[in-house]
Amino acid sequence: MMLFYFQRLIEILPFFLKGLWMTVAVSGISLVLGTIFGLVLGILRTSNNKILVGLIGTYVALIRGTPFVVQIFIVFFILPEWGIQLDAFPAAILALSNLGTAFICEIVAGGIKAVPKGQWEAATSSGLTLFQQLRHVIVPQSMQTILPPLVGQYVLLIKDSSVVSVIGVVELTRVGWVTVVRIPEGLMVFSLVGILYFVISYPLIRLSNRLEEKMATQKVML
């Protein structure tokens, strides 16, 4: 019996590794895009422009307040009605990086708001432009607050990438579904799926915890 299980495992493993690769690709690209756009929107969210701040706030609330599966259906099934036809892979990237952007925007905005007002005033007074103030004074300091939850958000993003299986992207979860139709060992199949997600998430969870500890001791020093 064990041998039989093991043989099956060997047979399906390459298929699973392909799925794992797709999960890494979808979530990897999305978290890079989400980080870039989230950083930009997060900085703009702390600006003095009330209209801009309001618009970003509304966007973030909409994305955070609706289920991801609904968002991905809208991207994949509704956007084509308005003439935007996307394949499953780009649709998955669009939806997931959009989700990442909304959450990371809030993390970044929170980090920037946590930098004391005096730091802005000192940087302003010395004649630095707004961009220079952000780049040299504000953002480096806000990283202390931003990094631990940011890495935590990456873990959530990787797990949320499983939802893109619903539009047919053959990533890890989809591989699980496809496999379980052909072979009856559901427990084995989804245990394997779970383990593979865990393998990529766990190092990030550790990293997030490490960063949190490190930042906590640094804060005491400041």
Next chain:
Amino acid sequence: MIQFNGVNKWFGKLHVLKDIDLQVAAGEVVVICGPSGSGKSTLIRCINRLEKFQKGELFVDGTPLHDHSTNLTKLRAEIGFVFQQFHLYPHMTALQNVILAPINVRKLKRAEAEELGREKLARVGLADKADSHPSQLSGGQQQRVAIARGLAMAPKIMLFDEPTSALDPEMIGEVLDVMVKLTSEGMTMCVVTHEMGFARQVAHRVIFMDEGRLVEAGNPHDFFDNPQTDRAAQFISKILTH
């Protein structure tokens, strides 16, 4: 150098500066004092437009600050500002604090800027602390780094907002010494402080503010020994007994 004409400022409904008229000449050292909430900090924060004001005119080095098209970034590079709480950049060393603006605003090369920075740190007596982070420095040392940071931009005006109020008593002297040295070099300075010794020793003029008004101005000896208004007399007796 600095000219206030009928400047008024409100924080919401609170009228914090009322019809301020004031001129500060180049090379002049002006000490501004008054009870807390009198608007003295707000007044000097207007000079580099950390605070906006709603009415009146303010010219700094010929630049109209009431004009919305004024390039504030350029103006601020010419004005050093020293805060009560120092506000050094905690993630940088003392030297990096001092040279950040010279590199980015004055576009100095790093080597030039470091030479300049070390020179300014030496001037405030902290040549040996160039590589220390603010968290490793005492309050007095941090404030002296902050002054060096201001001086590194070769400013035309230095503004001090209660520079010694957050310091332990034994550290006040070292900061005041640096400031006194600056006055002897002809720097235009506006200093919000209650340090009477400093005012008597180096101020050309003392200005007393109360409830957003400029109540009294005069040379330090007249002001402290023979105040013209009751409010000023009360205030002086309080800080003297304190």
